Amino acid sequence: EVSNIDAQTSHKTTTLPGLINITSFIPSLDDFEASTKASLAAGFTFNAFLPQTLSGTTINDFDSLVQAIDSASAGAYTDYSFSIAGSDSNAVGVLEANENAGALFLPFNDLANSKVSAISSHFASWPENKPILTDAKTTDLASVLLLASLHNRSIHITGVSSKEDLDLIRMAKDKKLQVTCDVSVYSLFLSKDEFNLPFLPSKEDQLELWANLEDVDAFSVGVLPYLIAKALNKNIVPGLGFMEALPLLLTAVKDGKLTLEDITAKFHDNPAKIFGIPKQDATVEIDLDRVVRSKDSPISSIFSALKLQGSIERVSFHGETACLDGSILAKSASGNNEVV
């Protein structure tokens, strides 16, 4: 571990590379500035945006992708990319758009009828060098893993939240299938024991996720904070879930459940490798001992029982101090659209 002692406070400090969130959710295409500022302040300097917004699947062809990139370019305080959503019938459409997309996202609940044919046609046509990710679970997960294997494709599974699914992914990895996965930070800290919500893991499943973190390639923020906020009647604001993500993990480091290397691997190195994200000029300086005070995040109160320890002091990005103690100093929206 690379950590130093702050001479004045005798607090331990460390520097991480700028974090990468591979499943960033924006409420609407108007929210790039607020979303990327929130993520920057939270230590995330790359946002790989999902193709959905609160209005549903928004990015699913060339025009909608280009419009999203356009909307983002004026207000992006982090680097970014967009994935494009594959549907039952748009394998040709997404193929046309592939050069501008970070990845192909296969949202399983959107695939109504002939999932096998739809997934197969995407696997057959989407370029080999561009990533594919999916939120498939249980039987659908098994199905998509078979199809990936039959088409010799790598596939990333996002938002794993059950022992059953993680077991399946582990078995597939053991069989040399090219599969990677991420777990939402929030699935690691909230379970049905805290809030009985269908999208949260059972406590048993959550413990299994912790016990098998070596099978988890990446952490993510994703859509879960929005689902939680909505279910608990909290405000839906851009950037939900970023602020608490790193402090939650750093508190787990303090508790000996995780190492700083785990955070670097799962929130930077592996995401960069899996999604082919170019090396960024970005670092995050962290004070590991400072207690995070309850801030004005709509969901921070959810964790009021936890004393979150570990605070972001400085985020450097594109050659400047972009954020200091939570305040954005970056003079302009210098984030770039970066795709493979």
Place this chain on the structure above:
Amino acid sequence: EVSNIDAQTSHKTTTLPGLINITSFIPSLDDFEASTKASLAAGFTFNAFLPQTLSGTTINDFDSLVQAIDSASAGAYTDYSFSIAGSDSNAVGVLEANENAGALFLPFNDLANSKVSAISSHFASWPENKPILTDAKTTDLASVLLLASLHNRSIHITGVSSKEDLDLIRMAKDKKLQVTCDVSVYSLFLSKDEFNLPFLPSKEDQLELWANLEDVDAFSVGVLPYLIAKALNKNIVPGLGFMEALPLLLTAVKDGKLTLEDITAKFHDNPAKIFGIPKQDATVEIDLDRVVRSKDSPISSIFSALKLQGSIERVSFHGETACLDGSILAKSASGNNEVV
């Protein structure tokens, strides 16, 4: 082709091995005598019975399996075996019964909740040398193929009736997965164009089945004739579907759509290999030119438009002429329970 000319009638004749039906359905456990007599008269000398009857899944543990074998033994005019049904929770129960079972059958519609875990636990515990078959389709089919592959298991898919599923099986075979499949004879001759029933293939799918018969390992009779009879308000009687099966295929031979070797391969050699069925002392002598007259089968009227050509003259079984021109001559129920 091994065919001779009948001197008296100048009809072509041929002799096939006794046919094996790998998915025999009995309306109830009282119907073994009637079912096996009907199948014997139709040229089938081995019945691998499904674990379901009209009352639903009937054979799913040691007791119900032994009771079925008991009921069958007194009245079986063919050799036979039973498969046992795997459920969400009976992996241990079916394992106890495995020595008396011909195969493990995984009925996908019965698996409600956690299909992946259920199938995985069956694959992990069911003995390597005993067959597993399933009626899984579409996404469930892809899922079960993955699990079979992860567990290094061979799996037989019964009742394939769509291009999509056959394509998936072909891709899996190309990738050296240990998968075999059968198509119901009735899916080859009835489509939604004739009767708009959910369990019949579309005409397009049916044409694809015909065009890709080289990917189909076996023919079967199965439960489809019962589903058709029920939907069309025909009488439900034991042995439904056997009588027409071979004449339908022989008519296709006449039409050049199939060879006698295909019938031997898919209704004897491959079923015997896939299900480990011991060599039987059984032959079927066929008159290829005799036109089959409309008989008293509740479903034969369905094929009234077809001139069924090819008729069974004699079935020899266990050293005697067991059936001559449709009349059972066997003096006793000499069928044996034969399992691997």
